[in-house]
Amino acid sequence: MSSESIWDRLQTIDRRIFYWILFIALMIPFIRPLSLPIALTPTTRGLYDELAKVQPGDVCLLSINSGVSAWPDCLPAMVASVKMLVRQEAKIIVWGMGHVDVDITWNKIVSKVPELETYTYGEDYAYFGYLPTQETTIALLASNIRGVFTLDKYGNPIDSLRIMEGVNTAEDFRVALSSDTGDIGDYYVRQWHTNYRTPVAEIGIAMLGSSYMPYFLSGDIFGMTVGSRGGAELEKLVGAPGDGTITMDAINVSHILVVIAVILANVGYFATRRSR
Amino acid sequence: MFLPNVAQYPTDPAGIAGVWAALLLMLAIYSYPLYKENRVFRFAEHTFIAAAMAISIITYIDSLLRTQLRGLITGEQVLLIVPVILGLMMYALLHPDYRWMSRYPIAILVGSAMGLGISSVIIPQITNQVISTITAPTTGGARAWFDFIVIAIGTICATLYFLLTYEHTGVLKPTTRIGRLFIMLGLGAYFGNTTLFRLSMLAGRAQYFLQVLKIIPM
Numbered sequence: 001m002s003s004e005s006i007w008d009r010l011q012t013i014d015r016r017i018f019y020w021i022l023f024i025a026l027m028i029p030f031i032r033p034l035s036l037p038i039a040l041t042p043t044t045r046g047l048y049d050e051l052a053k054v055q056p057g058d059v060c061l062l063s064i065n066s067g068v069s070a071w072p073d074c075l076p077a078m079v080a081s082v083k084m085l086v087r088q089e090a091k092i093i094v095w096g097m098g099h100v101d102v103d104i105t106w107n108k109i110v111s112k113v114p115e116l117e118t119y120t121y122g123e124d125y126a127y128f129g130y131l132p133t134q135e136t137t138i139a140l141l142a143s144n145i146r147g148v149f150t151l152d153k154y155g156n157p158i159d160s161l162r163i164m165e166g167v168n169t170a171e172d173f174r175v176a177l178s179s180d181t182g183d184i185g186d187y188y189v190r191q192w193h194t195n196y197r198t199p200v201a202e203i204g205i206a207m208l209g210s211s212y213m214p215y216f217l218s219g220d221i222f223g224m225t226v227g228s229r230g231g232a233e234l235e236k237l238v239g240a241p242g243d244g245t246i247t248m249d250a251i252n253v254s255h256i257l258v259v260i261a262v263i264l265a266n267v268g269y270f271a272t273r274r275s276r
Numbered sequence: 277m278f279l280p281n282v283a284q285y286p287t288d289p290a291g292i293a294g295v296w297a298a299l300l301l302m303l304a305i306y307s308y309p310l311y312k313e314n315r316v317f318r319f320a321e322h323t324f325i326a327a328a329m330a331i332s333i334i335t336y337i338d339s340l341l342r343t344q345l346r347g348l349i350t351g352e353q354v355l356l357i358v359p360v361i362l363g364l365m366m367y368a369l370l371h372p373d374y375r376w377m378s379r380y381p382i383a384i385l386v387g388s389a390m391g392l393g394i395s396s397v398i399i400p401q402i403t404n405q406v407i408s409t410i411t412a413p414t415t416g417g418a419r420a421w422f423d424f425i426v427i428a429i430g431t432i433c434a435t436l437y438f439l440l441t442y443e444h445t446g447v448l449k450p451t452t453r454i455g456r457l458f459i460m461l462g463l464g465a466y467f468g469n470t471t472l473f474r475l476s477m478l479a480g481r482a483q484y485f486l487q488v489l490k491i492i493p494m
Binding site: 015016017019020022023026030031059069071072073100101103111114129130131132135136140148149150153155160189190191192193195204206207208209210211214215217218219220226227228229240243247250251254255258 | 288306331339346347353392393397399401477480493
């Protein structure tokens, strides 16, 4: 018979047991949504308020700089933003940087925004596809889009797209939304907002919340969604609950499990330390 | 104009095979943390890396054709020959005798990025942040004032913590200790957000698992 006390065992639970519990527990809210309340943060409110001011015909940018792996965090906010822009009758230009799977992400957004069917390609929206980039490219896009793109994703010369009439610099955009897993949002702040005063917003993964908060407090970005929570908040504001809202239930369940695990491990640690 | 609809469960055999292949490969990858390292995991890992590399190369070539080579071939943007040559010079890195050639495009790349970065960093990341920190709130009431004071104390004390030219004694001792506390709080928040992101990814996979099994709609 093992001489280990229950406190010792609490500290040495096989992590795989916890992973199994976590993976299974995460599925429950998807099957049976808990509909837990979602409180609004000023950052998401700021994003929504500015999008609500967009006028019909304004040209807006969605820069998809997040990959498929970041869908749970970024996709809900991107979908809600596009829904909002369509509702405002804005024109939307989309391109992507940083992740080569941008086509799949844009395709997913289109699938989740049926309202886009009322839009005409080339006139109301355009998609330019993936572009490998660093800050220099974003600076060039700010000063001369045609210096970077001559064709859209489907091989049409961009000058043949009506949406591009009179659009060639960052000044021609009403807002720029940057969906990020890394630094590209910084580049938009530095090259588009600082140099051209284009309002920039961040749709970021949860990790970027603390990184971009100073920009929000200083007014360099007008809004920000932080992870799936931000997406759920924006869905609530737009009035179109979706994946973000459901994912938040799963996230809440996972957090409860993590908290329980931390408490159990610490209880075990302090109990065994006292006995020694 | 669009790629196949990925927001609905596929009905064609290729699509169904695709979502099931994705699910099985996902479970193969998860077999590592949920069980232990095994051959199925390694197969999925190698498949993932190979597929990611193949997709990257195709996407890069497509992007290169649209943004660089087309303008060059049609003669509309002859000057694009310059970045194309500089890009090709990068590959000289692979040959020891011609490695020196790669230094020029690297120097231009680093130099231009530094020049752009430095010139545009000052306003949003230094000036605006200082102004934002020292400007008292005019709206928001007591909560805004509380935030303002906490941020001010945190900024000053955390900055003092990195004052390495003086020994942290006397008045510097408590302030740098508070500064260290703020840094730890900041890093803790960052770590918490990192965990949140990883759990979001896992939630996404759990959702996909249920979608492929048609337990919930795709």
